[in-house]
Amino acid sequence: MPLPLYLLAVAVCAMGTSEFMLAGLVPDIASDLGITVGTAGTLTSAFATGMVVGAPLVAALARTWPRRSSLLGFILAFAAAHVVGAGTTSFPVLVACRVVAALANAGFLAVALTTAAALVPADRKGRALAVLLSGTTVATVAGVPGGALLGTWLGWRATFWAVAVCCLPAALGVLKGIPAGRATAAAGGPPLRAELARLKTPRLLLAMLLGALVNAATFASFTFLAPVVTDTAGLGELWISVALVLFGAGSFVGVTVAGRLSDRRPAQVLAVGGPMLLVGWPALAVLADRPVALLLLVFVQGALSFALGSTLITRVLYEAAGAPTMAGAYATAALNVGAAVGPLVAATTLGHTTGNLGPLWASGLLVAVALLVAFPLRTVITTAPPADAIR
Template identity: 80%
Template sequence: MPLPLYLLALAVFAMGTSEFMLAGLLPDIASDLDVTVGAAGVLTSAFAIGMIVGAPLVAALARTWPRRSSLLGFVLAFAAAHAVGALTTSFPVLCTTRVVAALANAGFLAVALTTAATLVPPDRKGRALAVLLAGTTAATIAGVPGGSVLGTLLGWRATFWAVAVLCLPAAIGILKGIPAGRVEEATGGPALGAELAQLTRPRLLLVMGLGALVNAATFASFTFLAPVVTDTAGLDELWVSVVLVLFGAGSFAGVAVAGRLSDRRPGLVVAAGGPLLLLGWPALAMLAHRPAALFVLVFVQGALSFALGSTLITRVLYEAAGAPTMAGSYATAALNVGAAVGPLVAATTLGTAAGNLGPLWAGGLLVAIALLIALPFRTAVAAGRSAEVLR
């Protein structure tokens, strides 16, 4: 894999830390800004909504922009949003900064995913995606738990400052390592209208929907892990970081395995990982009061969630091959529809008899829906590097 791809992954690490870090900070943010934990969970959805709206919009605008300056501008805007978020005492302002950060993140990912695809041979898109997602999984292993510890010791605002500072070396790496050409020049793609028309293809919409549902299950459960650790399992607040490390380590393992299979054997990942992921969330809900079981299942669910999710998002990139400058935005939008819907669905379960475990049950339900939809179209989902439009 080329060095510029790893420089992009460094920026994804900073952005992934921000996207996932709220899982360990929600209780403190809720207390500091005088809102409920469920309301604070809206911060995750606000970020995801910004990503959904921003990904296709910014990708369309950035088609004729220089790749290097676009990526650099997005990273700096992302850092500035976190600086403002660290200073504010208003929950609505904090929500606004999350949307702004998401727009910057969406633009970055849309350009980065497209750029990454041009840096590798056509049949290695899955491997390239795995390298980029390694930045996200590294964030769940190191960045998010580190942010949780920092938030516990110095307050949640310190974590926001840390993310802003983390963007600076990523910006330098982009400035030094990414070619300056335009995205449109790199891909030699068709007109924007033709690329947007790809969204009418049933097979593309299918894999986007499945990717969104699996990611919704991941975020529904992951966002509200902190109360499960401290209240259900009865562990000290610092153990939240340990659980996040385990989830991140699992996600890293899942992406590593899926990265080698998603190009040629996506059906194997879906057939093996889907049912196991479905069983895992209810199992975690029933055994979360036992710390040992909690630790093991969190690792396993992290691996399965990211293996299945990254495979489906790779399918989005292949199915959107006719939209070379917009494919990254379609993948980003699919990921973040799930990231927006998941926490909102999970938040509605917190006031039920399930309590803190409600989000885990919601995660299982969302995976079940995804598998029920995928079953009649399993041939399309399992297709290799190229596929024909569904009739």
């Protein structure tokens, strides 16, 4: 894999830390701003909503912009949003900062996905995506738990400041690794109208829907994992970071394995990973009061969630091959529709008899819906990449 791809992954790691870090900060934010945990959890949905809206919008605007300038501008805007968020005492302002950060993140990721696909042969998109997403998994292994520890010791605002600082080496990586002057849109490529028309393709819509459902299940539980660790399992606050590390380590294993299989063997990943993921969320809910079982299953669910999710997003990139500058936006939108919907669904379960375990049951339900949709259409989603995707 080319070096610029790994430099893009560094930037994705910085941004992924921000996207995932709320899983360890929700209780602290709620207490500091005088809101409920469920309300604080909607910050994740606000971020994801900004990603959903921003990915296609910003990608369309940036089609003719130089890639390096676009990526650098998005990183700096992302850092600025965190500086403002770190200093505010208003929840609405914090929500607005998360939306602005999400728009910048969406633009960056949409351009980065398109750039990554262009850096490798057409039949290795899955491997390129795995490298790029490894930045996200490193964020969950190191950045997010580190942010949780920092939040425990110094408060959640310190974590926002830390993310802003971490954007600086990411910006330097883009400056050093991405050639200047090259536009996002390839010369002679299809017009925007033709790229948007790809959204009418049933295969693309199916891949996006399944990717969104699986990611919704992931974020439904991940966003509210902290109360499960401290209240249900009875562990101390520092164990939140341990659980996040285990989830991140599992996600790294899952995306790495899937990256080697998703180009040519998506059927095997989905056939094995789907049912296991479905069983895993209810099992985690039932065994959450047993610390050893909880931590083990957090690792397993991280691996399965990212293996399945990254495989489905790879299918989005293949099915959107006729939209070379918008494919990354479609993949980003699919991921973040799930990231927006998942916490909202999970938040509705917190006031019921299931208590802190409600999000885990909600995740199982979302995966079940995905499998029910996928099963009768499994030959469509798991067939070899279209011919135009691998030429």
